Amino acid sequence: MNIIIQSLSQIIMPFNLMLITLGTLFGMVCGALPGLSSSMAIILCLPFTYSMDPVSGVLLLVSVYVGGATGGSISAILLKTPGTPEAVATTFDGYPMSQRGDAGLALGLAVSASSFGTIFSAICMVISAPLLAVLALKFQSAEYFALGLVGLSCITSIGSKNQMKAILSVLLGLMFSTIGIDSINGIERFAFKQPFLLNGINYISVMIGAFAIAEVYRNVEELSHRDTSTVTNSKVSLVIMKFSEMLKMWKTFIKSAIIGTVIGIIPAAGGSIASLISYGEAVRSSDTPEEFGKGIPEGIIAPESANNAAVGGSMVPTMVLGIPGSPVAAVIMAAFMILGLRPGPLLIRDQPILLNAIFFGMLIAALLLFVGGRFVTREFARILKLPYPLLGTLIATLGVVGAYSLKNSFYDVAIMFIFGFIGYYFEKFKYSSSAFILGLILGELVENSLRKQIIIGNGSWSGFVERPLSLFILMVAAITFLSPIISKYKKNKKAKTEKSTH
């Protein structure tokens, strides 16, 4: 307890508070702009930390990380352009809600959920980091495969309107995920000697294309029947949800935060998988699954709470074992080393103040988001008041610049362009772009861990069912996959019997 008070007094200094505020804001801008990643934001802040004392440096980097995980939702909600891969699930309900006119509500919910997820995972981290870190080691190839299946099986919930087409979309996504160098034996697959395909298809450019650009095409098509100069989205409400109303959805908040924290802890899966699984779970367990995708609050809370909880989760193995729980955490760990700190069991024992610094950094950043962030962020919704020709042009420009910035390459712009068309046709024929991206994101994890487990088991499959944790997760996957199908079947049957009795 003493040490907590001691470190708190060291942290709550005007300079540090300013750093946290600036770090969070910088992270949010970086997260909101497609093509700029949190790792990049952290690396750009790194040189400034050289001259600070380690605690201040850590506070800055951690707040950038928290801000980055939050910022992605802004562009996801307003422009249907996920700024970060973690925000992909936020577009599912966030964008419809802002189109309905409740952009302020959507942004407020996203920021509140983000801040809750951060606080939840920070508390988990500080209370039981050494215990939780063990989880990172329990997850081996068999468990990763099972987890990947849980992610894929969300498809029956996410694409419940047309399950067959959603499944085909996932399969197509999986197919695209196999393009590039095979991760087990280094053979080129489906790359046709093109260097830009060797590293696979970047799913951020696919996301920008299939969501944002396709949406621009759709809007352009629709607006062509009207005189667009005068068309402005006049009903942009900036009202945010009351605290008491949010409390009613505590179940979604907590369940998503737990999912996010756990998935954040394990190294090979991070915020994007956490938010997709959390969204799928929210749909599956909801009483009104058909309302998802039309802009309901739970559809924003679930992914945002989970992807920010993954931030705290990913810091757990980083601090305790020196094994970063996510690529961004790996950058933070590299930064720690530059600051002269070496994460690992010794660090927590010798410098407990550092763990507390991370904890308070996250906590203060989250509180800032909750208290002030909701009101600042909702002002961004005003951008929707731009006449569509200007807004649509802005989205297209941001898409091109964002895709280019991923690797400073036009190939990603071309991929974005192609998926703009694919996303457009998918929508017309009732296929699911979200499902496609789910397959694209999870494809590598599933294939890679499947084959690794079989290699480890010398060609045998038994590892998947012999390992208790793997078996358990496989069962979760089966339930996730089947329960929406069964409930739909039951509903259809009920409808039929009702019809026949009438």
Added chain:
Amino acid sequence: MEIVFNSIVALFILLYMFFAMQLGASNTEGDIFGAGGFPLVIAVLGIVVLIVITRDILKNKKKIDIPMFNLKTAGGKAVTLNVMAVSLYVVLLNFVGFIIATPIFLITSAKSMGYKEHRALAIYTILVSAVLVFVFGKIFFIPLPRGISVFRDLSYLIY
């Protein structure tokens, strides 16, 4: 119409399967799937699902309206124009660089969607270009496209 789409998807999956079969066996001990195993599994599943979907379509025919590239409709025209504007932008980026191509695109695209307020458009164009160059080029050090010869030298003055 949807049958055409399904045929394209089928063709894609079959091609994918064809290339997957060319991938040789793995020389890693115990890797029973090899590079082509997983792709084959998903391709077969894809074909099965596609057949189910196609059977459904054939049973209850529905007409879907696809205006894109259909130049007879206003929507089709607008989308085609927009696609062309973005393509032009990407091509221009390679030749005249970011600082010149972006304003050109912003104006063409907004106009092609029917925007008429000239003054607002001018201010919007300058602001958006400036902010993008500043944020991406100056803060994040993204080497935005510079174009060739004179344009390349020009860009070095700015970012």
Added chain:
Amino acid sequence: MKKILALVFIFVMVFTMVGCAPKAEAPAPAPAKESAQASAPEQAAPEAKKVDFPKRPIEMVIPFGTGGASDIFARGYAQIVEKYLGKPLTAVNKGGAGTIEGLTYAYGAPADGYTVLEITPSLLIVEAQGKSSIKFRSEFEPIMRVQSDVVSIGVSVNSQFQNIDELIEYAKANPKKLKIGGLSPGGLDDYIANGFALAAGIEWTYVPYKSGSELKAAVLGGELDVYQDKLISFLPLVESGDVRPLVVLNDKKLDSVEVLKDVPSSVEKGIDFTQGSWRGFVIKKGVPEEVKKIIIEAFEEAYKDQAYKEMEAREMTNVREGYLNSEDFGKAWDKEFDSYVEIFKLMGVIK
């Protein structure tokens, strides 16, 4: 109309403010830079006057994604070189396709000295495997090799193997049974695992992982039998008691590293294999001699800088001398290239 303008204006202001913010935070490092610049012109100025180079920032192409060891190194080194060149070096990450994208990008830039490429053994491996149409060794010229890493091999503390002899004995009796991890299939780790096995007369199975974290988790979680890694990643796990070090791939024991000083070296054990990673810089062939000279001098000066010595100590890359000047670096390529070709042929990666 006015409203729209106001909106756009607010939008711009927010971005500008936020964007400026981190810049304003950093007044502190500036004095260090000034003092260094004051000393720098003494060495660089006479040459610089003749050809007036550099006139603008130089691009440092990093053929890896952001955040890895090679990225952090190149960015750190670029900051030191900046003191001696007088213009900043801006980092351009062109990660992907096992360095091929970075190579292609640097090859496509004009040979005017404004593009410097960071290299590691991966670029030689790409050429050895013929994965790119660009012949690296004949298209680029060395600036210098800055540092080299030592790779160590160990096992989890729960493992039955107490020392390297037991491990090799078991591997000889059970060929291909042991699993050793690494990053990237067909890359440097694959080469080291197989090259070591060849030199020791054993066979084991190499399993590639996507990231260092997954690799470590697989070792500690018991999925992998053998762990290989560079010092900076290897050491913390030894210090925390999770990994038992068995052998360091070096000519002699690493006396300067406390926890590894009793660990035998590969050469002592009769296994003649000491390959590790290294990092250096190249420029495209055809850069004018004067310009090349200025660049090489600035990079050499940076190597002698105290700031680099500190960086090196932090990264633990000072355990084995990695420095090679431009000429020796170029010669070292050919020798290494031949052994890549030899081992990859044996592995069946090259036909």
